[in-house]
Amino acid sequence: MKKTKKGFLLLTLALLSFATRAQNTFDLKINELLSNNTENITDDYGVHSTWIEIYNPAYGTVDIGGCYITDDVNNPKKYRIPQGDVSTKIPPLQYLLIWADGIDYHGPLYTNFKLNANGGYLALYSNDGKTLIEQVKYPALEANVSYVKNDSNEWEKANNITPRLQNKSYEVESAAEKLGKRDPFGAAISATAMTVVFSVLILLFLCFKQLAKFHLKTSKKKAAEAQGVDIDKVEHAGEETGDIYAAIALALKLHHDDIHDVEDMVITIEREDKMYSPWNSKLQSLRQTPEIRKNK
């Protein structure tokens, strides 16, 4: 029975780890490609090779090693990205460039095919060579024009080539710039922000006003129970201010000081009261002290 449980546990763990891995590689995206490279960046051999950019949008490192990349719709296993190389690991939210130079022995990130400047097909398959991660059909591209995925997840041509960078990183206006154009005097944002600040604090105000009401009601109820009267007859319970509490505390202190009889260096006249029992009586348990009789 124990063995079955252990086996089941191991199987679950194995499945989980597989699922995690599969899920990780499925996160990968083909983000940009350049099929006609004449003036853009060069590969490690100084050649203007075509390239494919893969993006890892996950918050964990993903190893693309073992996955397949192809330009042939009928041959998903055309190029297997070698496993076990550190260069195939893509850190979270980072990009990896794969050179499509047609010479696979150039390294793990060099495919055995080139991208076609007249357009073509590109796909990324999982490490089983069957499960499609992503595919794209790209059109004929002019020299040094890339094919990129935009913010809406749609493919488009781009003159601004961004290898290993977020697409359109240089074209996108910052939120502040956009806002500056739409609201040059800052009136709208000021009004909106003040409204938000007031709304939040009004909400807190209402919430704690209700809470205070509930607190007062509970206090009155407790006071009524303690006094044995009707709740309507109890007034100001729970509304006591700090000075009332201070006065009560002082009165209690004085009261305790008055009745306090055991105090260092204070002589008390109060009789010591001890529970008597024959078992703890010294008189019963001790031998009587012999009397000393003096001869007259």
Add this chain to the structure above:
Amino acid sequence: MEQGTGFFSFLSENLSNFWGYTGIATATAGHIIMILFGLAFIYMAIKKNWEPMLLLPIGFGIIVGNIPHLASLKIGIYEEGSVLNILYHGVKNGWYPPLIFLGIGAMTDFSTLISNPKLLLVGAAAQLGIFAAYTTALAVGFEPNQAGAIGIIGGADGPTAIFLSSRLAPDMMGAIAIAAYSYMALVPVIQPPVMKLFTTHKERLIRMKPPRVVSSNEKILFPIVGFLLTAFIVPSGLPLLGMLFFGNLLKESGVTRRLAETARGPIIDICTILIGLTVGASTQATNFLNIRSLGIFGLGAASFIVATIGGVLFVKFFNLFLKEGNKMNPLIGNAGVSAVPDSARVSEEVGRHYDPTNHLLMHAMGPNVAGVIGSAVAAGVLLGFLS
């Protein structure tokens, strides 16, 4: 003989090289002016007792940051890997302000606010200064993100100002932090004239109902409910609001006394030292002594004044709807600009000037802590819009 000459020429050459490395040889007028600034801060901290825990580290930091040295030594705050640079990461990446907020939460008693929740609205009204400075900064030519970072000076909250400026305008963070802390130190100088100008003698004598005693359940619920409400509406304020309310929960829960003591003791002290020193050191003559910094200081002062006016006038406006006996003294309106607890102390002092038996401190602590929440919310809103 030749050997002797060679030795002396070698020695003099080395000494001459060494002279070239010294701060005396490489100092510029800018360095000297900045060092004088630092000394002025130290003077204000020690002799005037103005926010000494902030102005002293900042003042010394200014001196540290403006000791001239060669960049090749890799010891400056902007040189990657230097000790100061590593400590500066806490400012640049916004680590210290939330930790300081944790300590503030653990030392803040929200009782006055809970017993009289309408004081929350005074804290909201005083944020007007932030947006007045924002619009003015835009009008004088600052970019929207820079204007947002300048505007937050009006929130009178140093950690919030550093947090927001590190996100929106990192290059202006030094000047903004210095302006924010300077004006916080100058609260007793800036606010009283404004408070007197916008109130009548009769209003200054208003006695407020003493706050009721708040139950421990209410105190525990405040940080939880407060956090949920504010964070859901302004998630961008999460680092500041989350830490503020978490710190307060540590204090009020009654079961994490040691954690609360650590938060309001060692953690806040360490962060205050580091933030003060590194912010001071980041203000170097080359990026501080310019017209832009003057603009930041001018706008900062204006935002403080507007924030004070906003708080005072809002109390007067609110009084129109309150019954006799429930009215608020407008002199507590200034405390909405956070600057805990200095602005509340100003309310007390100005109030006692007109009626020595009228103590406003406890009442002013309400808008004061509401101002902390308000400025954190305002910072969150600006961050959401502008980043």
